[in-house]
Amino acid sequence: MTGDCMDRICVRASGFWEFYDLNEETKLLHADIVLIDEEGNSIHVQIYPKAYQRLKTLIKEGGVYNLACFWVKKSNDKYRPVSNDNMINLSTWTTIEEVVEVPPAFPMFTYSLTPIEQLPSRVDYAKYFTDVIGIVTSISNIMSLRASGRQSDSLKRVVTIQDASNASVDVALWGEHASLFPAEQLQKDGETCPQIIIFVGTLVKKYATSGTISLAGNAPCRWYINPDAP
Incomplete structure (x- = not known):
């Protein structure tokens, strides 16, 4: 459901990239992540610069984490990396806890192939x-x-x-x-x-x-x- 979410989710950071202003290539607009849960469900995440300064050292591509305290909203109209009508924004209030013992069947990546x-x-x-x-x-x-x-x-x-x-x-x-x-x-x-x-x-x-x-x-x-x- 959209809105402030206090629930905890266990997810892998499958993809992680930074998006910069095309007209000012040193200006970070947001960071993006594709998250996958143990059942293979996926969702797009965006982190805006203020929050990213705190969170960027806490989450690495490929790692599995417990996340809590984030905002759920409708997905962007353009450039969705996964098929999900909702997306997540992480904030300075988001808590991130790395999972050390990862279940062996936890998916590494997600895709939707086009011939x-x-x-x-x-x-x-x-x-x-x-x-x-x-x-x-x-x-x-x-x-x-x-x-x-x-x-x-x-x-x-x-x-x-x-x-x-x-x-x-x-x-x-x-x-x-x-x-x-x-x-x-x-x-x-x-x-x-x-x-x-x-x-x-x-x-x-x-x-x-x-x-x-x-x-x-x-x-x-x-x-x-x-x-x-x-």
Whole structure:
């Protein structure tokens, strides 16, 4: 239910990213988290700068925590990372307690896959981020480019994936994602067996000149390599 919530929830911080003003790249607007409970339910969290200064050292991506004292509200109209009509705001009053003994079946991540052949219908679709799965077929070197709407150059790496029907798509990883992506290890492992990857938190883009569809992987994007998934 929306409103002030004093209940305690036990959740994993599956994804954790910071969102900065596009016109002032050092100005933090909010931090975002995807939380998952033991049953696999997920919800989007936002933390505004004042609260984030206190909470950012208390919660790490991948950790499991007991949270209490937070605000529940209706989800944002745009850029939802998970399918949930509600979301959470953490405040300076929120309590965070790390769970040391985590149940072995506690989910690590959540996703809602879109088939590659359906991606054209999601060009510039803003309600949800897009999640895809495929086999890695190529990985580019890192390049330096200036993305649309940015005031400075940014790193970029392109990963191409292919699904079971042989449909393929490029995933452009921007910023620190370009350098954090384990390209060398994937290429090495790919010599002996196919490397399956799930990308979550991407946006579908279409190049005006070529009409090519690609995925943009910015701050919300995460990848899961050879996941334990059906």
